[in-house]
Amino acid sequence: ENLTSEVEEVGIFGPDMIEKEMLTAGEVGYIITGIKEVGSIMVGDTITDLKNSAEKSLPGYKKPKPMVYSGLFSIEGGDYENLRDALGKLSLNDSSLDFVPEVSVALGFGFRCGFLGLLHMEIVRERLEREYGSKILISTPNVAYKITKSDNSMIEVKRSSDFPSQEKMLKIEEPYVEATIITPKDYIGDVMKLANQKRGNFKDMQYISPERVEIKYAMPLSE
Structure with missing residues (x-):
């Protein structure tokens, strides 16, 4: 939904707010409007002149996914x-x-x-x-789990109190990360022991120098 507002001031950060007559191409600045509700606008929204409006929003922005x-x-x-x-x-x-x-x-x-x-x-x-x-x-941080219920429906759970009872769950999936660990060769054993304790799955290991090793693991994000 489009939102219209008067532009009260524009300017740049230098590092304080410095008012200008206008912002031109290539400048990074600020705009002060009469919008009162923070929830009315979002990062990634396109600002355009009401009398010479852009036909489409600027492409390319994707909201980062929380982990x-x-x-x-x-x-x-x-x-x-x-x-x-x-x-x-x-x-x-x-x-x-x-x-x-x-x-x-x-x-x-x-x-x-x-x-x-x-x-x-x-x-x-x-x-x-x-x-x-x-x-x-x-509160204690956790990750989002994907749960397939006994009726084959799927839900995403972001806190432990929302987990269904055991008999109502067919499958639980958790996010994994590809972890790359660079360590001195003397600590290879300790690093691998710790990674295994964190439910890591060993993928690869190679020397990047005579004294340093790169180890790759697939590990649960929750660890």
Whole structure:
């Protein structure tokens, strides 16, 4: 659905916001509009002149797919609205952040958030605390599982509490990664032992120098 708004200001970052008369081809800048609801726009949307509108949206953008999911809850129970607004604003310049409302019996109202990985999760937590003053609790992260139920329907589960009972499941699939590990040759045994403990499947090993080895494993993302 198209959204129309007046342009109140445009400019560039230098690194502070510097107002300009216009932005030209090749410049990376900002635009200030009268849009009040953060959810009305998304990263990847095409901005065009109302009087000379583009016929189609610009192609090529694909929203990153979250790999790790965790619950975010405000330490201060009544701060749910502020946390929602902070996540909305953060998602405007971090398109890989995904979140939906969630309710926990123990922690109350919060959000189930999708991240690219554990490092991304820590960066989001730090930014929420530093930039928006949000004090949050993060639940144990997990990955999304694909479950084939006994009636042959398929569902995606992003938290352990949503798993069907055992008798209702035919198959469980989990995401795997192709891991490339570079290590000094003296640690080959220890690295392989650790990878095997993490349910890794050995794929290949080759020396990239007399002292360094490249080892490849297929491993569950949850590990």
